[in-house]
Amino acid sequence: MSHPFGTVSPDAILEGAATDAYFERTRTTLEYAEKNPTVVAEVTADQFPTGSFDVFTGVNDVATLFEGRAVDVDALPDGQLFDGGPVMRIEGPYLAFAELETSLLGFLSQPSGFATAALEARLAAPDxxxxxxxxxxxxxxxxxxxxxxxxxxxxxxxxxxxxxxxxxxxxxxxxxxxxxxxxxxxxxxxxxxxxxxxxxxxxxxxxxxxxxxxxxxxxxxxxxxxxxxxxxxxxxxxxxxxxxxxxxxxxxxxxxxxxxxxxxxxxxxxxxxxxxxxxxxxxxxxxxxxxxxxGADSVDFSLDIVEIRAGSDDPSSGRAQAGNEGKPVSKRGKLSGRKQVYRTPDGGHHVALADREGPEDGEALLEPLIRDGEIVREFDLDEASERCLADAETVGFGTDG
Missing domain, CATH: 3.20.20.70 (Aldolase class I)
Incomplete structure (x- = not known):
């Protein structure tokens, strides 16, 4: 038996076969129509800050998933806490990553839920x-x-x-x-x-x-x-x-x-x-x-296109040329436009358009992960843990207990 325990192989995940069927049909349709726009897509759980923080992790697996793809990816650091706004931003020809959405969300959603519940347990008995x-x-x-x-x-x-x-x-x-x-x-x-x-x-x-x-x-x-x-x-x-x-x-x-x-x-x-x-x-x-x-609930992440780059419908055009302006787009209930998120010294989590100034003393949290398909970030579990615990203190995670 090729799958003795009923698990999906790493090759299937990396090749984009571990996906929902409608993404395959989307590829078929776009290729038929000779459309492959360069897009900006963002991964979010909540559009605006909610005051209820979760831990962001799984980004190391996402880096492996996107390695070699013609995209740029920015993401929160591993272990960062968030309560709204994007945790990841992807830019590139849509067909360079369309089928990866299912695996991408799985890599982030369940581990982030595990880590958030584990942090609750950790802070219940810090000593x-x-x-x-x-x-x-x-x-x-x-x-x-x-x-x-x-x-x-x-x-x-x-x-x-x-x-x-x-x-x-x-x-x-x-x-x-x-x-x-x-x-x-x-x-x-x-x-x-x-x-x-x-x-x-x-x-x-x-x-x-x-x-x-x-x-x-x-x-x-x-x-x-x-x-x-x-x-x-x-x-x-x-x-x-x-x-x-x-x-x-x-x-x-x-x-x-x-x-x-x-x-x-x-x-x-x-x-x-x-x-x-x-x-x-x-x-x-x-x-x-x-x-x-x-048994923790997965964080309910979704991926949405928020910007279409101008002049990028030709499938042979690849990444949009520098200087091309993007057109903000969104489905109803989501926020259009490329965004940045910030942490302020008082523990605030702020969402703003990326081409506007952020809050005073705010630290921009979305950082480069992939550039032209190359991983540009290193992952250290001990550093991520230190970041998680320090940020939990900054935002007051678990203080109601």
């Missing part, structure tokens, strides 16, 4: 260890996209092995309930001891302590069994059995401290979201977040 545990909720083919978005939003790590190879990061994680079941009730100490003896020394000794007995009993048994080698305990109790989860965590903390085990950290996982993290951040040391990230 705690927060890991991404959601790979099991998405198709395996996109796990690296999930984990990259989580790292960009400032999470401390993730659990997926193959994603770690792609991102050149070491995945984290210790033991599942399945390991405890394989040893059986009453043999928890044997399971923890075997784990301690088997895995490399650099793996944290974090015991899962809610499989058979209550969390306090298993936590104390783990502390007794592994002694000073125990780094922490993980409570993954399902919501149907938690009761007052905060009280459970506080009780575990109390009983460990009463036995002089203040050194044992408490790590929580299992259906956590920002509100529950905020409720636990002063009594727990770390969190594993899954479905809040992977």
């Amino acid at each position: 705690s260890l927060v890991l991404s545990f959601g790979a099991r909720h998405v198709h395996p083919a996109i796990t690296a996209s999930v984990e990259r978005a989580a790292l960009l939003a400032g999470l401390d790590g993730f659990s997926h092995v193959a994603a770690g190879e792609i991102l050149d990061r070491v995945p984290g994680g210790t033991m599942p309930h399945a390991l405890m079941f394989c040893f059986g009730e009453g043999n928890q100490a044997e399971a923890w001891t075997a784990f301690d003896e088997a895995v490399p020394e650099d793996v944290p000794r974090i015991a899962l302590v809610d499989t058979f007995w209550d969390e306090v009993s298993e936590s104390l048994l783990a502390a007794e069994t592994l002694g000073d080698d125990l780094d922490g305990v993980r409570i993954d109790t399902t919501s149907s059995r938690r009761g007052d989860f905060r009280h459970i965590v506080r009780e575990v903390r109390w009983e460990l401290d009463a036995r002089a085990r203040e050194d044992v950290d408490i790590f929580c996982s299992g259906g956590l979201e920002p509100e529950s993290i905020r409720n636990l951040r002063d009594v727990a040391d770390g969190f594993g977040v899954g479905s809040h990230i992977t």
Whole structure:
């Protein structure tokens, strides 16, 4: 089978075959009519600033998608926050990129949703260890996209092995309930001891302590069994059995401290979201977040032509000649004309026509990505993460929590 898991191949994406059928029919029609105007198109979610910010990412994949195409592309920096106006601008003969629209929007929409949700989790416990545990909720083919978005939003790590190879990061994680079941009730100490003896020394000794007995009993048994080698305990109790989860965590903390085990950290996982993290951040040391990230709504980006360059209908004319004026166009409900977006020191996000002056002290955010088909930007995940967290502070992201 050429597609054993039903996934679209990278070649199909790069060639423009991963597209909606109407783009193929558009190409057929324009070629028949000998029309290929040079256009300016913009990618937006909201036309005007809304005050509700999202994280922009996926631009690294878009750069790969457009490499070698006869277009110029400008885009927000990876990790920038936005609440309206264009996040990307494309200029070139329309048929140079028509079929790429579907993949382009997919590369931006879902990762930006993942990153925005991950940032919510990060800022819910800014001083705690927060890991991404959601790979099991998405198709395996996109796990690296999930984990990259989580790292960009400032999470401390993730659990997926193959994603770690792609991102050149070491995945984290210790033991599942399945390991405890394989040893059986009453043999928890044997399971923890075997784990301690088997895995490399650099793996944290974090015991899962809610499989058979209550969390306090298993936590104390783990502390007794592994002694000073125990780094922490993980409570993954399902919501149907938690009761007052905060009280459970506080009780575990109390009983460990009463036995002089203040050194044992408490790590929580299992259906956590920002509100529950905020409720636990002063009594727990770390969190594993899954479905809040992977279940995030995609950012609803769309691509629209906003300008037609003059004298560019001839398919052999290529890019419009310098000096040709563009004609602003738009569908109803969208804003015509080439635009620029700005960040002001007070955290404001402003949209203006590109040929007009922006706000005083405003920083223009759309920056070159592709020039004549060549990638002109480098991508550094650590820098993108720093940008994301700094911009979140500037715009006040998450301050309502």
